[in-house]
Amino acid sequence: MPKVLADQDRIKEVVVNLVGNAIKYNAEGGHVWVAHEVKGREVITRVNDDGFGISKEAQAKLFEKFYRVQTDKTRDITGTGLGLFIVKEIIEKMNGKIFVESEEGRGSVFGFSLPAAS
Numbered sequence: 001m002p003k004v005l006a007d008q009d010r011i012k013e014v015v016v017n018l019v020g021n022a023i024k025y026n027a028e029g030g031h032v033w034v035a036h037e038v039k040g041r042e043v044i045t046r047v048n049d050d051g052f053g054i055s056k057e058a059q060a061k062l063f064e065k066f067y068r069v070q071t072d073k074t075r076d077i078t079g080t081g082l083g084l085f086i087v088k089e090i091i092e093k094m095n096g097k098i099f100v101e102s103e104e105g106r107g108s109v110f111g112f113s114l115p116a117a118s
């Protein structure tokens, strides 16, 4: 793997947030897996889960400050709605991009790309 130019503590915060969500918005016995891919000059990290998934409408608002999805499954789960907002800020400050791919009832992929260091 090529190295990326990034702040180690902030990247840790990003991964803890994304893996935390993948566990939190999942059923018991669900799965979470993390993969890296090199694409040209970018290193892409994906956090996959087979949890609740997110509707298209909600996906459009996910990275907004304090936004939380309200469904029967998520109603009793507590949180501030700040995690993904902070994750996006961190990644963009490091010249990266964040994305989500998800299907309700199937699971989600949260990914981010960072430029390779050299």
Ligand SMILES: Nc1ncnc2c1ncn2[C@@H]1O[C@H](COP(=O)(O)OP(=O)(O)OP(=O)(O)O)[C@@H](O)[C@H]1O
Residues within 6 Å of the ligand: 021, 022, 023, 025, 049, 051, 052, 053, 054, 062, 067, 068, 069, 070, 074, 078, 079, 080, 081, 082, 083, 084, 085, 108
């Ligand atoms: N992997 C995921 N699968 C399904 N829904 C998710 C996933 N990650 C995030 N979400 C939805 O997006 C919302 C926003 O996530 P975010 O991490 O910003 O806030 P939070 O988890 O509610 O609170 P916290 O600030 O403690 O992280 C969540 O409330 C949840 O509904």
Ligand SMILES: [Mg+2]
Residues within 6 Å of the ligand: 017, 020, 021, 079, 083, 084
């Ligand atoms: Mg969260």
